[in-house]
Amino acid sequence: MRVAVVRGDGIGKEVIPQAVRVLDHYAPGAEFFETEIGYGKWKRCGTGCDDSDIEALREADSILFGAITTPPDPNYKSVMLKIRKDLGLYANLRPVHGDGFSIMVVRENSEGLYSGIEEIGAEMSTTLRVVTKKASERIARCACSILLKDFRNSTLTIGNKANVMKSDVLFRDTCINVADEMGIPYRTSYIDALTFDTIQNPQRYGVIVTTNIFGDILSDALGHLVGGLGMLPSANIGDEHSLFEPVHGSAPDIAGKGIANPVAAIRSAGMLLEHNGIACRDEIENAIAGTISSGISTPDLRGTADTVSFTDALINRLR
Numbered sequence: 001m002r003v004a005v006v007r008g009d010g011i012g013k014e015v016i017p018q019a020v021r022v023l024d025h026y027a028p029g030a031e032f033f034e035t036e037i038g039y040g041k042w043k044r045c046g047t048g049c050d051d052s053d054i055e056a057l058r059e060a061d062s063i064l065f066g067a068i069t070t071p072p073d074p075n076y077k078s079v080m081l082k083i084r085k086d087l088g089l090y091a092n093l094r095p096v097h098g099d100g101f102s103i104m105v106v107r108e109n110s111e112g113l114y115s116g117i118e119e120i121g122a123e124m125s126t127t128l129r130v131v132t133k134k135a136s137e138r139i140a141r142c143a144c145s146i147l148l149k150d151f152r153n154s155t156l157t158i159g160n161k162a163n164v165m166k167s168d169v170l171f172r173d174t175c176i177n178v179a180d181e182m183g184i185p186y187r188t189s190y191i192d193a194l195t196f197d198t199i200q201n202p203q204r205y206g207v208i209v210t211t212n213i214f215g216d217i218l219s220d221a222l223g224h225l226v227g228g229l230g231m232l233p234s235a236n237i238g239d240e241h242s243l244f245e246p247v248h249g250s251a252p253d254i255a256g257k258g259i260a261n262p263v264a265a266i267r268s269a270g271m272l273l274e275h276n277g278i279a280c281r282d283e284i285e286n287a288i289a290g291t292i293s294s295g296i297s298t299p300d301l302r303g304t305a306d307t308v309s310f311t312d313a314l315i316n317r318l319r
């Protein structure tokens with residue numbers, strides 16, 4: 001297995017090496033190659049990610065990605081969006097597992113408000129929200145397949161704002177058609193009330209499929225249920241490539257202190273391994289739970305451990 005490793009900026013540089021230790025544990029023969037992408041590179045080279053970086057990422061079986069800091073440049077185009085687009089990573093899977101509930105946010109990752117089609121002016125700026133039947137069908141099939149595989153006794157919720165934005169009528173109705181066709185019961189919910197209810201009653205939910213920005217916001221909000229952003233992993237999946245990254249960003253407020261919670265990055269590494277056929281999920285989850293319940297955790301979870309010593313304790317619990 002060839003794994004491209006992008007540490008990125010801020011705490012990406014701290015948590016990714018810890019996640020690589022876990023990859024190494026389960027896939028000792030794996031080949032790792034580092035690719036520099038992000039704000040640090042932008043400061044040196046004037047670009048955060050060039051075509052040769054994309055070509056390097058294409059060579060990998062999977063990519064482990066930290067987080068990048070958005071440069072303070074009004075003309076900057078998101079590197080993350082470029083990578084997702086160039087590699088065709090159309091599905092963003094964001095699992096949130098807690099006490100008595102298990103939710104999978106399936107976020108459409110290629111269009112919506114992230115179309116990149118914008119007109120910027122001094123008096124008016126616009127961003128075009130694009131919803132296509134093709135991409136909606138593709139993400140709905142992905143959500144339904146995940147439900148059939150891992151959430152059999154659970155429900156599909158279609159998160160939308162079709163009451164206000166008619167582009168979401170197409171998204172919602174396309175998802176309904178796919179669910180009907182695949183024999184999957186569903187409900188539809190408006191994203192604002194849905195976000196509240198997932199936090200109030202998480203046990204009511206299983207797979208939630210939604211458009212790009214709603215999935216972005218919903219997944220951060222769900223961090224509230226499980227101890228914060230330091231806990232949430234994600235997978236960006238396409239037909240040919242796959243990239244695994246924490247839901248969180250580069251956290252400049254704590255970067256350089258060595259106290260970032262590496263769980264999100266370690267869980268992302270776990271998703272990478274599972275995607276490549278290496279079963280490790282239950283063991284990693286047990287090691288995370290065991291380490292935390294033994295009293296070892298980072299400050300975001302009210303502990304005193306640093307990033308490295310937390311990971312030391314966790315790795316000690318792996319087979």
Ligand code: NAD
Pocket residue numbers: 011015066067068069070071080229230231245246247248249250251252253254259260261262264300
């Ligand atoms: P953030 O997720 O970086 O941080 C939000 C808050 O959560 C901060 O208080 C931070 O300290 C805390 N936090 C996040 N991860 C943590 C961890 N592992 N352990 C402990 N605490 C943690 O979001 P932000 O501050 O809005 O964004 C910072 C930068 O990151 C911005 O430039 C943003 O554009 C970028 N960003 C990048 C990605 C990515 O590359 N995938 C994702 C989100 C944000």
Ligand code: IPM
Pocket residue numbers: 078080081216247
């Ligand atoms: C995420 C991030 C990204 C997004 C940004 C950095 C482009 O917030 O992965 O959740 O909005 O998708």
Ligand code: MN
Pocket residue numbers: 216217220247
């Ligand atoms: Mn986000």
